[in-house]
Amino acid sequence: MKHLLSLEDLPRTGIESLLGRADGWRKTALSGQQPRQPLTGRTVVNLFFEPSTRTRSSFELAAKRLGATVLNFDMASSSARKGETLADTLYTLEAMGGEIFVVRHAVDGVVAGLAEVCADGTRLINAGDGRSAHPTQGLLDMLTIRQRKGRDFSGLSVAIIGDVRHSRVARSDLHALRALDTGEIRVAAPPALLPDASELSGCLVCEDADSAVRGADVVMTLRLQRERMEDGLVASLEAYFRDWGITPERLALARPDAIVMHPGPMNRGVEISDAVADGPQSVIRDQVSNGVAVRMAVLEALVAAA
Amino acid sequence: MKHLLSLEDLPRTGIESLLGRADGWRKTALSGQQPRQPLTGRTVVNLFFEPSTRTRSSFELAAKRLGATVLNFDMASSSARKGETLADTLYTLEAMGGEIFVVRHAVDGVVAGLAEVCADGTRLINAGDGRSAHPTQGLLDMLTIRQRKGRDFSGLSVAIIGDVRHSRVARSDLHALRALDTGEIRVAAPPALLPDASELSGCLVCEDADSAVRGADVVMTLRLQRERMEDGLVASLEAYFRDWGITPERLALARPDAIVMHPGPMNRGVEISDAVADGPQSVIRDQVSNGVAVRMAVLEALVAAA
Amino acid sequence: MKHLLSLEDLPRTGIESLLGRADGWRKTALSGQQPRQPLTGRTVVNLFFEPSTRTRSSFELAAKRLGATVLNFDMASSSARKGETLADTLYTLEAMGGEIFVVRHAVDGVVAGLAEVCADGTRLINAGDGRSAHPTQGLLDMLTIRQRKGRDFSGLSVAIIGDVRHSRVARSDLHALRALDTGEIRVAAPPALLPDASELSGCLVCEDADSAVRGADVVMTLRLQRERMEDGLVASLEAYFRDWGITPERLALARPDAIVMHPGPMNRGVEISDAVADGPQSVIRDQVSNGVAVRMAVLEALVAAA
Incomplete structure (x- = not known):
């Protein structure tokens, strides 16, 4: 698994493997243990073109628990782009050292489009694009x-x-x-x-x-x-x-x-x-807790595949 | 002490004990020593329904010095709630793993209201509600x-x-x-x-x-x-x-x-x-420095009581 | 070097020394090694009076890689000052424990003005002032x-x-x-x-x-x-x-x-x-990557001089 763009791309075994890993992270959290930190030294960028404090926070906590450095790049409220293309924004953040990008965008297919132009070592997670996938x-x-x-x-x-x-x-x-x-x-x-x-x-x-x-x-x-x-x-x-x-x-x-x-x-x-x-x-609250665990499992799987 | 909602709830000995601990943190900071980090692995959520970069920053620095993971949840500028009740926002952040909540709200008594509905292990700090307390x-x-x-x-x-x-x-x-x-x-x-x-x-x-x-x-x-x-x-x-x-x-x-x-x-x-x-x-500048030390003491006391 | 306000203040040897250090950080990053962290326990404040997600992020990553605690103080979108003078904002952040300030402001000479009033141990980096310097x-x-x-x-x-x-x-x-x-x-x-x-x-x-x-x-x-x-x-x-x-x-x-x-x-x-x-x-992408390395070199040099 290079990116996580849609569950359509994942076979049953892939989904079940991620669920198994997530279950493990959930149990670690409930036990109060400090988790392993397989993302130490890695940089995760939350690249949100649509505002979403809730989903962004869930990814942020997941990444920090795994030891990552997290950069929140909030394009919805920022003037960072100032006419820059979407791909140039990605290239800039890659050049700064961003390795895993959690991307939300209001338009269907935008994250898949970035997957076609990103650097070889970059990993993308679709955090919601248009009406297509989450x-x-x-x-x-x-x-x-x-x-x-x-x-x-x-x-x-x-x-x-x-x-x-x-x-x-x-x-x-x-x-x-x-x-x-x-x-x-x-x-x-x-x-x-x-x-x-x-x-x-x-x-x-x-x-x-x-x-x-x-x-x-x-x-x-x-x-x-x-x-x-x-x-x-x-x-x-x-x-x-x-x-x-x-x-x-x-x-x-x-x-x-x-x-x-x-x-x-x-x-x-x-x-x-x-x-x-x-x-x-x-x-409903279990869903929220499981959200952090699932995101930890996905982040870990993408890094392991890199 | 389960929450810090108002100083009305604290007896003289409680206040003096917190001041004594804060004095200790102040001296650690002045000595240039790395402080102990009793909040390592803990998640502190800054939940601000009124904007306040200054108070939020003071809490953020206090929590980070104690080793906590800090999540800034800025409800004033976010669309995170989208009609969600205040209690549901809290439940969601608890389910994500938030343990200590630093809450500011424009309406008197809101933080005390959250204290009545929060989970057993949750700790709340009133960072200012209406005209009531800070x-x-x-x-x-x-x-x-x-x-x-x-x-x-x-x-x-x-x-x-x-x-x-x-x-x-x-x-x-x-x-x-x-x-x-x-x-x-x-x-x-x-x-x-x-x-x-x-x-x-x-x-x-x-x-x-x-x-x-x-x-x-x-x-x-x-x-x-x-x-x-x-x-x-x-x-x-x-x-x-x-x-x-x-x-x-x-x-x-x-x-x-x-x-x-x-x-x-x-x-x-x-x-x-x-x-x-x-x-x-x-x-006046001593007040600001003491602010970080006092917040460290409060955070530590709430975690110790958990 | 106490502050970095303008390259006009730096002799050729100063510039070349910084470039040499930056080259070293660039190579560390490319080698995938964990860098040394000479800013562990230090607090870097990004004090941006003009919005700039891009430059702020570059400084944030540089500081975090060196082990610093980073506080983003976004004055462009915040009501933090509420009539406060620029110097009082700086004094407040110094009193909270801020040691290195990365400052951007729309007006020429503002960062140099802060350098005249800041505390002795404070270090300032001009992240762009008016049309003057970056x-x-x-x-x-x-x-x-x-x-x-x-x-x-x-x-x-x-x-x-x-x-x-x-x-x-x-x-x-x-x-x-x-x-x-x-x-x-x-x-x-x-x-x-x-x-x-x-x-x-x-x-x-x-x-x-x-x-x-x-x-x-x-x-x-x-x-x-x-x-x-x-x-x-x-x-x-x-x-x-x-x-x-x-x-x-x-x-x-x-x-x-x-x-x-x-x-x-x-x-x-x-x-x-x-x-x-x-x-x-x-x-162009090399410039962005070099930006993080150069900022690491500047942060390290200012701390070493403190």
């Missing part, structure tokens, strides 16, 4: 499912509910769930928020939230960007919550041991109710 | 007085002059001075900038600056926010300086060995004159 | 020339082309080239972008780009700020590129082994063409 989020979601449901996903029914159309999180989850041979992948969203059918191969499209949740082992709900309302794709937050929000009543349709996931940040009362978010079936 | 500033001010005037405050006359009404610094100073049984606490301000009488128990309210300064051992002046003029609470900066500013003429009324303090940043020519700010009685 | 850029340019053309500059012809008038980079390059007894220094710019003649002592002023490039060993082109067009100093970017841009056709007039330099960030198609920027004669 592979470390996909991995942390799989790790969270695995911790609760075991390694064999073939008997699981996973429901993804919400704005799948605009979600890079959902796309990476779909790639990973398929790669891990998940028993049933259900997708449910208002029509305007469903993706093109070509993206849903192998998925069961459900016409409403209840039928998606019924009997599911895993209920993943997605953040609803408020822009969707401004764009007229959603009539009102109240109606959305009534029809698509995960409430205790709706969750009661799922298996009794079903888990509920959300990539955060949550809009409480829009896509999820307080009682579910804070309830015993919620694994 | 306890590390109160501690650094006491440390500065103690270094010049000795541990026994019972013979001291301390004058606090300026916008006490809107000042969390003054509130924390008042708590600390009372806890340390200060001989006389004098307060002087234009009527519109005096707090409610209920907050001045044990204080001598002076009608003008001269009577507050006369014979004082310690003269504390406060920053005048320019908003006060816009709000009509102060007629003009010139008149304010004439009536309430600390000038050499006014300072001559105090004891010859009186010290002058200011929490910074200073408006020279408004609440203090150049000659006083840079004069031999000013201990 | 000494580490001058040094990194000299290191880049030396790596390709050898230590003896007396046989070299160096052409500087572009907006010399507004460029602190060009001023520092001119100081360094003169100090190193460069054979011929040529300067070419549209009349409105030429500096006063008094600044061009020892330079050959060329009337057009072709005559400056013809037979040159080194072609330095400068960034054209878009403000120059708004100010009416440049008619159009197209005309500028035609008359002053470095294209393969123009570069063919130089010596076959001539190198092309640019301080970045580049406006491709304005002051330089893609083919030249990415071509075999371009040493």
